[in-house]
Amino acid sequence: MADDVLIRAEGLGKKYVIGHxxxxxxxxxxxxxxxxxxxxxxxxxxxxxxxxxxxxxxLEDFWALRDVSFEIRRGDVVGIVGxxxxxxxxxxxxxxxxxxxxxxxxxxxxxVASLLEVGTGFHPELTxxxxxxxxxxxxxxxxxxxxxxxxxxxAFANVEKFxxxxxxxxxxxxxxxxxxxxxxxxxxxxxxxxxxxxVGDAEFQKKCLGKMEDVxxxxxxxxxxxxxxxxxxxxxxxxxxxxxGRLDFTGxxxxxxxxxxxxxxxxxxxxxxxxxxxxxxxRVTIDRQELMKHNLKLVLEFETPEPLRTPIGGIILxxxxxxxxxxxxxxxxxxxxxxxxxxxxxxxxxASNLPLHPGHYLVSVWLSxxxxxxxxxxxxxxxxxxxxxxxxxxxxxxxxxxLDWPATWESVAC
Amino acid sequence: xxxxxxxxxxxxxIANVDGPIPTxxxxxxxxxEDGERILVLEAGRAEKNYWADLWAYRELFxxxxxxxxxxxxxxxVIGAAWAIVRPLLTMLIFTIIFGRLAKLPSEGSVxxxxxxxxxxxxxxxxxxxxxxxxxxxxxxxxxxSKVYFPRLIVPSASAxxxxxxxxxxxxxxxxxxxxxxxxxxxxxxxxxLFVVFAFLTALGPALLLASLNVKYRDFRFIxxxxxxxxxxxxPVGFSSSVVPAQWRLxxxxxxxxxxxxxxxxxxLGGEAEIFWPGFGLGVGMAVLFLWLGISTFRATEKTFADIx
Numbered sequence: 001m002a003d004d005v006l007i008r009a010e011g012l013g014k015k016y017v018i019g020h021x022x023x024x025x026x027x028x029x030x031x032x033x034x035x036x037x038x039x040x041x042x043x044x045x046x047x048x049x050x051x052x053x054x055x056x057x058x059l060e061d062f063w064a065l066r067d068v069s070f071e072i073r074r075g076d077v078v079g080i081v082g083x084x085x086x087x088x089x090x091x092x093x094x095x096x097x098x099x100x101x102x103x104x105x106x107x108x109x110x111x112v113a114s115l116l117e118v119g120t121g122f123h124p125e126l127t128x129x130x131x132x133x134x135x136x137x138x139x140x141x142x143x144x145x146x147x148x149x150x151x152x153x154x155a156f157a158n159v160e161k162f163x164x165x166x167x168x169x170x171x172x173x174x175x176x177x178x179x180x181x182x183x184x185x186x187x188x189x190x191x192x193x194x195x196x197x198x199v200g201d202a203e204f205q206k207k208c209l210g211k212m213e214d215v216x217x218x219x220x221x222x223x224x225x226x227x228x229x230x231x232x233x234x235x236x237x238x239x240x241x242x243x244x245g246r247l248d249f250t251g252x253x254x255x256x257x258x259x260x261x262x263x264x265x266x267x268x269x270x271x272x273x274x275x276x277x278x279x280x281x282x283r284v285t286i287d288r289q290e291l292m293k294h295n296l297k298l299v300l301e302f303e304t305p306e307p308l309r310t311p312i313g314g315i316i317l318x319x320x321x322x323x324x325x326x327x328x329x330x331x332x333x334x335x336x337x338x339x340x341x342x343x344x345x346x347x348x349x350x351a352s353n354l355p356l357h358p359g360h361y362l363v364s365v366w367l368s369x370x371x372x373x374x375x376x377x378x379x380x381x382x383x384x385x386x387x388x389x390x391x392x393x394x395x396x397x398x399x400x401x402x403l404d405w406p407a408t409w410e411s412v413a414c
Numbered sequence: 415x416x417x418x419x420x421x422x423x424x425x426x427x428i429a430n431v432d433g434p435i436p437t438x439x440x441x442x443x444x445x446x447e448d449g450e451r452i453l454v455l456e457a458g459r460a461e462k463n464y465w466a467d468l469w470a471y472r473e474l475f476x477x478x479x480x481x482x483x484x485x486x487x488x489x490x491v492i493g494a495a496w497a498i499v500r501p502l503l504t505m506l507i508f509t510i511i512f513g514r515l516a517k518l519p520s521e522g523s524v525x526x527x528x529x530x531x532x533x534x535x536x537x538x539x540x541x542x543x544x545x546x547x548x549x550x551x552x553x554x555x556x557x558x559s560k561v562y563f564p565r566l567i568v569p570s571a572s573a574x575x576x577x578x579x580x581x582x583x584x585x586x587x588x589x590x591x592x593x594x595x596x597x598x599x600x601x602x603x604x605x606x607l608f609v610v611f612a613f614l615t616a617l618g619p620a621l622l623l624a625s626l627n628v629k630y631r632d633f634r635f636i637x638x639x640x641x642x643x644x645x646x647x648x649p650v651g652f653s654s655s656v657v658p659a660q661w662r663l664x665x666x667x668x669x670x671x672x673x674x675x676x677x678x679x680x681x682l683g684g685e686a687e688i689f690w691p692g693f694g695l696g697v698g699m700a701v702l703f704l705w706l707g708i709s710t711f712r713a714t715e716k717t718f719a720d721i722x
Binding site: 016093094095096097098099100101102103104105106107108109112114116117120121123125126130133134137138139140142143 | 452453454455456457473474477478481484485488556557558559560561562563716717719720
């Protein structure tokens with residue numbers, strides 16, 4: 001392989017086996033016994049042959065990653081984007097040797113440091129000082145190197161006063177700062193970073209991004225997974241878009257972000273198989289056109305074996321880092337009650353002029369019968385609010401917050 | 415090797431590749447380029463450099479062992495006292511039950527409490543290793559699922575905690591020697607050897623249980639039973655010489671028998687004799703378990719991150 005290619009992946013695939021519980025309309029004692037005997041038999045066989053045991057009686061192969069090939073050259077800073085479950089984290093796990101690929105191969109030249117989580121190995125009972133050494137060792141920094149950079153790390157994290165306090169007494173901000181500070185002082189040839197910048201306060205995030213830019217401009221090779229498009233576009237030169245475990249698109253960071261924005265359109269309409277035993281949500285749709293104008297129009301369809309006395313729906317909008325931003329439900333917001341007692345029905349939620357910054361949000365919905373919750377679909381829809389969300393003049397929502405309240409700026413000369 | 419060119423994360427599974435890779439400068443620091451070596455990740459690829467990798471990660475081993483020890487003694491009121499109280503009380507009970515009530519003979523003229531205590535030390539060493547190491551992977555799941563290192567480090571490092579407890583209990587034994595006016599002879603210089611033997615004897619089953627525990631969590635329910643059962647099956651509260659001669663060899667298939675007999679031989683000043691055929695069998699069993707433990711562990715290691 002060419003001299004400046006540091007990572008080359010060829011037909012990379014990672015398969016997981018997942019088990020399903022098949023749902024039967026009627027359960028009889030005989031079926032239950034037969035089924036448990038079957039799965040016990042399989043479990044016993046797996047135990048003997050050394051395979052993992054799976055729950056459920058139907059097994060399904062799930063390819064978290066399939067047929068992924070790419071080359072990364074020395075000095076490349078590559079953003080990896082994709083929806084939840086697209087295979088980004090699996091790819092990073094394979095590259096950092098945590099898990100083995102099922103097929104294909106990767107050739108890596110040079111030392112890889114992976115940062116899949118801040119503060120891996122941090123122990124709450126240990127002091128800040130002790131945790132710096134512990135975390136350093138976990139990330140692969142020799143003691144001597146940690147000792148040399150110790151003051152720098154402490155200064156970066158700004159925790160001088162609490163060095164000898166157990167980290168369980170730290171505020172979450174201090175904890176994250178300390179953890180990132182250790183990681184930021186790694187000096188590998190290839191740095192693999194998962195979404196770790198979505199933590200900490202805005203000022204610290206800026207500091208982290210600055211540090212990452214330092215690393216990148218030093219000719220280090222960086223692979224960076226993020227949902228934060230402004231971070232990707234400011235840090236990365238090129239990008240990869242993963243969807244459903246496959247490499248959908250590679251190109252410049254801008255192109256990849258554009259493509260990612262288009263790819264998200266699909267998730268405005270999701271259907272679910274109904275559960276025959278309890279009330280369930282069967283379909284959720286959101287009007288894409290209205291969203292561009294910051295109006296939310298959501299339709300939740302449900303099906304139930306027993307009539308619901310007072311069907312109530314709820315919605316939660318979450319930012320891409322999982323933080324809830326806005327929510328509403330029929331208990332405290334006005335609702336009508338025409339579907340009371342129905343076996344099939346729709347709950348329609350409308351909210352106009354949502355004062356949210358343009359960007360991506362995840363939608364969770366739930367269904368209940370007054371105070372009894374029956375079904376929840378968490379983060380199944382991914383929506384983009386506004387039509388100008390890839391706007392470089394706006395800081396990302398993880399920096400500036402989610403509320404978009406117009407303000408005016410007067411410029412006055414004195 | 416000086417500090418600045420040590421590479422802490424050396425690639426294992428190294429293959430030779432044609433053509434030299436040029437060394438390069440990074441931020442004024444020369445990275446060691448390990449000659450013409452690259453890392454290949456592939457399904458089912460045997461890691462040729464596994465043991466070298468294990469050595470390269472020794473610092474992580476020491477720091478994890480240190481962490482476990484520090485944490486164990488940090489927020490406990492009795493801390494080290496627990497390591498004293500547990501064997502001392504068990505010794506007392508066993509002396510009363512086996513020595514006084516059942517009137518079993520001691521080894522030669524050795525006071526019964528001392529004989530029990532000398533058997534108790536390796537037993538607690540082994541059972542602590544077994545319970546610490548077998549749950550260690552599950553306890554450290556955040557490490558296992560987020561960073562790479564040879565997984566063997568985790569159970570071995572947690573087993574080290576047991577050695578600290580053992581050292582504390584050894585002081586108790588020294589106190590008992592003084593109290594009873596009984597002193598071991600020259601044979602006690604072999605003690606370190608038997609400590610290593612006890613460690614390895616326990617490590618085999620511990621690794622086996624640790625890897626099974628990742629896959630099948632019900633093994634953690636089996637473990638306390640094994641430990642409980644083993645305490646009575648092994649010659650802890652009594653001398654192995656009370657076992658009828660025709661059953662002696664079969665009894666020695668339990669490797670803990672060899673360890674405990676070894677400890678008694680080495681610490682009881684020539685009063686306890688070793689039953690050599692049985693001892694040989696015990697050592698053989700220990701080696702077999704160690705091999706079984708390591709090979710099972712190595713075979714399942716790669717899937718730990720996926721199923722933990």
